[in-house]
Amino acid sequence: MNIHKILNEIRSGFKKGAAISLKIVAYTFPLYVLVDVLNQLGIVTKVGKLFSPFMRLIGLPGGASIVLISGFLLNLYAAIAAMAPLNLTVKQITIIGLILGIAHNLFIETAVLSRVGAKGYIIVLTRLLTAFFAGGMLNLLWR
Amino acid sequence: MAINLLRALGGALYLSLKLSAIIIILTIAYEIYENSKLYRTIKQLAGKPLKKIGISSNASTTMIAGFLLGIAYGSAVLIKDSMENKMSYTDIILSAVFLSICHAIIEDTLIFVVIGANGIVLFGSRMMLALIIVTILNKMLQK
Numbered sequence: 001m002n003i004h005k006i007l008n009e010i011r012s013g014f015k016k017g018a019a020i021s022l023k024i025v026a027y028t029f030p031l032y033v034l035v036d037v038l039n040q041l042g043i044v045t046k047v048g049k050l051f052s053p054f055m056r057l058i059g060l061p062g063g064a065s066i067v068l069i070s071g072f073l074l075n076l077y078a079a080i081a082a083m084a085p086l087n088l089t090v091k092q093i094t095i096i097g098l099i100l101g102i103a104h105n106l107f108i109e110t111a112v113l114s115r116v117g118a119k120g121y122i123i124v125l126t127r128l129l130t131a132f133f134a135g136g137m138l139n140l141l142w143r
Numbered sequence: 144m145a146i147n148l149l150r151a152l153g154g155a156l157y158l159s160l161k162l163s164a165i166i167i168i169l170t171i172a173y174e175i176y177e178n179s180k181l182y183r184t185i186k187q188l189a190g191k192p193l194k195k196i197g198i199s200s201n202a203s204t205t206m207i208a209g210f211l212l213g214i215a216y217g218s219a220v221l222i223k224d225s226m227e228n229k230m231s232y233t234d235i236i237l238s239a240v241f242l243s244i245c246h247a248i249i250e251d252t253l254i255f256v257v258i259g260a261n262g263i264v265l266f267g268s269r270m271m272l273a274l275i276i277v278t279i280l281n282k283m284l285q286k
Contacts, residue, residue: 013175020166033155076254084158094255102244
């Protein structure tokens with residue numbers, strides 16, 4: 001074990017991590033502010049009403065549809081930024097985490113996975129179906 | 144209606160700091176891990192359980208990179224390995240399906256735990272789902 005080597009690794013890891021954080025914070029910060037303001041204006045509740053019959057099946061309030069859409073199209077950090085201002089329960093956050101953990105960042109990740117040779121539409125369908133199935137099951141099983 | 148912009152900005156700052164802390168810790172940990180002997184040991188250890196679900200050891204680097212780091216980060220390894228024709232068709236399909244359900248397991252779980260999700264439920268459900276689906280798919284492909 002070489003202390004010098006580890007210190008170097010820590011330093012370069014910190015640099016890389018800081019660079020990645022900066023990129024991520026660049027959109028999580030404004031998105032959080034936006035969703036918080038929309039929430040204070042009551043717009044989240046209005047949009048949520050449209051989706052609430054479907055969202056109820058997986059145990060989520062209608063407003064959480066904004067979180068799911070951000071996650072499907074963008075990524076988990078976007079979804080988290082959109083979710084943090086909404087004051088959800090532990091169960092609801094875990095259900096969203098499970099659904100989005102399985103299906104997120106669909107554009108980019110499907111592009112990567114299809115370059116490996118798997119069919120794009122199969123991947124997207126499998127992920128979305130598995131995600132909602134898992135979310136629904138967790139909602140039923142969690143008491 | 145008054146909008147509390149200060150609350151929105153404060154919340155956004157707090158979330159951004161939490162996310163950055165996790166990202167930096169993870170990149171440092173990965174930097175150290177990548178240069179250590181542990182990396183090779185884990186690769187060997189993972190061979191057997193992967194074989195059980197029908198994925199050969201040729202795909203193990205891909206599987207580990209994707210499992211721990213995620214598809215976007217692990218994509219370099221994924222694309223490289225598949226281009227060098229190291230993996231069979233079954234390997235590619237099975238690892239793509241497994242990874243699409245269960246990947247970036249450390250990062251995804253941690254960032255949701257930070258905002259209040261139950262990490263054990265999250266990790267366990269994804270792992271189980273991926274194992275079940277890949278086992279079924281493997282049986283189907285063998286026919």
